[in-house]
Amino acid sequence: MQINYPRLLADLRRLATFGQAGSGVHRLSFTPEDREARHWLLQRMTEAGLDAQIDGIGNVYGQTKGVNKAVLIGSHTDSVPKGGWLDGALGVLYGLEVARARLEAGAQTDLGIDVISFADEEGTYRALAGSLSFCGHLSEADVEAAKNQQGKSLRKALNEAGYTGRPRATWDLSRDVAYLEGHIEQGPRLESEGKKIGVVTGIVGIRRVQVTCTGQADHAGTTPMHLRKDAGSALIKYCYDLMQRFDQVRSPDSVWNFGHVAFEPGAGNVVPSTARVLVEFRDPVEATLDRLQAEIQAAVATANGQRGVGVQATELIRISPAEMDANLAALIEAAARGRGAPTLRMPSGAGHDAMVLTRHVPTAMLFIPSIGGRSHDIAEDTDEADICLGIDVLADTVRALAERR
Numbered sequence: 055m056q057i058n059y060p061r062l063l064a065d066l067r068r069l070a071t072f073g074q075a076g077s078g079v080h081r082l083s084f085t086p087e088d089r090e091a092r093h094w095l096l097q098r099m100t101e102a103g104l105d106a107q108i109d110g111i112g113n114v115y116g117q118t119k120g121v122n123k124a125v126l127i128g129s130h131t132d133s134v135p136k137g138g139w140l141d142g143a144l145g146v147l148y149g150l151e152v153a154r155a156r157l158e159a160g161a162q163t164d165l166g167i168d169v170i171s172f173a174d175e176e177g178t179y180r181a182l183a184g185s186l187s188f189c190g191h192l193s194e195a196d197v198e199a200a201k202n203q204q205g206k207s208l209r210k211a212l213n214e215a216g217y218t219g220r221p222r223a224t225w226d227l228s229r230d231v232a233y234l235e236g237h238i239e240q241g242p243r244l245e246s247e248g249k250k251i252g253v254v255t256g257i258v259g260i261r262r263v264q265v266t267c268t269g270q271a272d273h274a275g276t277t278p279m280h281l282r283k284d285a286g287s288a289l290i291k292y293c294y295d296l297m298q299r300f301d302q303v304r305s306p307d308s309v310w311n312f313g314h315v316a317f318e319p320g321a322g323n324v325v326p327s328t329a330r331v332l333v334e335f336r337d338p339v340e341a342t343l344d345r346l347q348a349e350i351q352a353a354v355a356t357a358n359g360q361r362g363v364g365v366q367a368t369e370l371i372r373i374s375p376a377e378m379d380a381n382l383a384a385l386i387e388a389a390a391r392g393r394g395a396p397t398l399r400m401p402s403g404a405g406h407d408a409m410v411l412t413r414h415v416p417t418a419m420l421f422i423p424s425i426g427g428r429s430h431d432i433a434e435d436t437d438e439a440d441i442c443l444g445i446d447v448l449a450d451t452v453r454a455l456a457e458r459r
């Protein structure tokens with residue numbers, strides 16, 4: 055099969071015109087621009103000779119005709135607000151180009167390529183909705199409950215898009231032999247270490263905990279310091295203590311973030327009665343997440359009751375780490391070596407549809423470098439040479455899979 059690089063790059067540029075925002079895209083799920091992009095993709099799949107449809111959740115799914123086994127390649131085409139042009143789009147159009155090149159070459163095996171763009175990966179309504187639906191983890195009640203920030207339900211969005219009533223595509227154990235997702239790294243590691251292909255070992259687990267300090271509101275001028283039950287100061291002290299604790303038990307891959315802080319009543323001349331912080335932390339290993347969470351509790355035990363302030367922690371989100379298939383990862387690594395591309399084995403710090411698929415189908419991901427590590431911003435970009443190297447490695451991985459059968 056012969057990859058047509060100008061055609062791949064032209065498709066990427068064309069897809070970026072739907073919801074174009076400067077050098078990036080603003081293509082939130084089920085908006086007119088997102089739906090137009092889906093329709094365009096459907097046409098491109100059909101032109102390529104795939105049996106393509108948009109299903110009842112908005113997944114664009116193109117299957118190779120006349121085969122019983124297939125490698126599924128894909129990602130997503132929705133974006134975050136004012137996001138980059140390659141996040142998700144790259145993996146979908148990699149799949150389209152590999153499928154197209156393979157059909158043009160008149161593939162000699164019974165192993166076809168199926169291509170998919172999963173709906174709402176970025177979670178305008180429900181993160182990973184398309185891949186969850188594809189794998190049977192999104193009930194009609196979930197569709198009803200999922201809402202965007204304006205309170206509009208996913209159900210209503212699907213109605214408006216005209217997708218309601220269509221069957222939902224699902225994975226097929228007898229057909230799908232592997233899921234492959236190419237993606238930009240969205241971080242700086244490949245670039246800073248001079249590597250070209252990231253071989254993803256797993257996708258990090260995510261936990262989010264809200265820590266709340268409860269004290270008492272008082273006049274900030276007249277209340278002596280030793281009589282204050284200052285929830286704000288208690289929270290700041292807590293966070294500082296927690297950072298030091300996390301540093302003691304972290305792994306090299308651990309990351310954490312105090313993403314949101316709120317003081318109530320929130321005035322310069324009032325001692326805060328309540329203070330809250332969202333602590334989010336990620337790691338590819340569940341045991342490390344357990345260790346980090348234990349430190350949150352230990353820090354609560356230390357802080358609780360000091361200077362009359364109560365401290366408690368509530369878990370809000372718990373997503374387990376997802377391992378990638380080691381055999382497929384080894385094939386990607388070998389393919390990269392064959393192209394002379396320096397590789398880096400690395401976890402993914404961001405969530406991807408692959409984390410859902412890997413529970414059912416052997417799944418692997420490859421990363422290509424992000425310039426300056428920038429992503430989820432219109433500044434996101436990747437060298438064209440790296441985009442082309444990435445699809446070469448992906449296509450070689452598919453070849454190796456076909457030969458192995």
Ligand SMILES: [Zn+2]
Nearest residue numbers: 130141142175
């Ligand atoms: Zn993405």
